[in-house]
Amino acid sequence: MEVHRSLPQRALPMVGAWCFLDRFGPQTARMRVEPHPHIGLHTVPWPLVGEVRPLDGGPDAGGATATVVVGDFAGARSPATMHTPIVGAEIHVPAGSRVRLPLDPVREYALVGVAGVPEVHTAPDAATALPDQGLLYLGIHRDGVEVSAQRETTLFLLGGEPFESDIVMWWNFVGRSHDEIVAAREAWESEADDTERADARFGHVIGHDRERVPAPPLPAVRLTPRRRTV
Structure with a gap:
């Protein structure tokens, strides 16, 4: 299965509270992912193709429509529970x-290209083409942005209030420090032979026996927070 990761980037580790952004597929066979751990994050799977349960649609804007996956956008709000001001919306x-x-x-905010190659008008006399799987960081202090499309186009809008706290990201773990990441890895590895013990941190995934994704080795250096340079 092909996976394209748009976040984090070296210069842009996060957009709001969005810290990972993966696009996978197309996938014709049934996808199976073995149990693996997360700390410090929620996953937001969103099928771009296939049968989905629709959420609130945004108002008409030049014929464009938006499905709000999380957070709020253009007067529509997703029922998903969030713990920080955030938005994710699929826009056609x-x-x-x-x-x-x-x-x-x-x-x-950032815009991610899904289908088509729209132009994003970041200023009255400036436009940037957004290719499929490309990510365009829009920054902060904007009350709007214009998008033009010569052919039918799909975008994904990410946004949120800038996340001011330092965070450390490694594998599937998001923490406040190197030591927190080390403790999570040790907990995951220690449960390899007994996921149902009373003090298990990650527990057992129903439908799986002992299949699991082992944690990779930690680097030989101390993990440090990722900070943006854009």
Whole structure:
């Protein structure tokens, strides 16, 4: 299965509280992922193709429509529980359209190309083509951005209030320090032979026996927080 990771990047580790962004597929066979641990994050799977349960749709804007996956956008709100101001929305722009996406100036945003090659008008005299799987960081202090599409286009909007705390990211773990990551790895590895013990941190995944993804070795250096340079 092919996986393309757009976040984190060396210069841009996060957008709001979004710290990982993976796109996988197309996948024709049934996907099976063995049990693996997470700390410090929630996963938000969203099928771009296939049968999905629709959420709130945004208002019409030049024929464009938006499905709010998490958070709120353009007056629509997802029922998903979030613990920080955040937004994730799938946006469809009809061919030959130019639409304005309303933004909250206190949040930072990024657009991710899904299908089509739209132009994102970041300034009155500046436009940037957004290729499939490309990520365009829009920054903060914007009340909107315009997108034009020569053919039918799909985008994904990520956003949220800038995450000010230092975080350490390694494998599937997001923590506040190197020591927190080390403790989580040790807990995962220690449960390899007994996931149902009373003090198990990660527990047992129903439908799996002893299959699991082992943790990779830690690097020989101390893990440090990732900080943006853009």
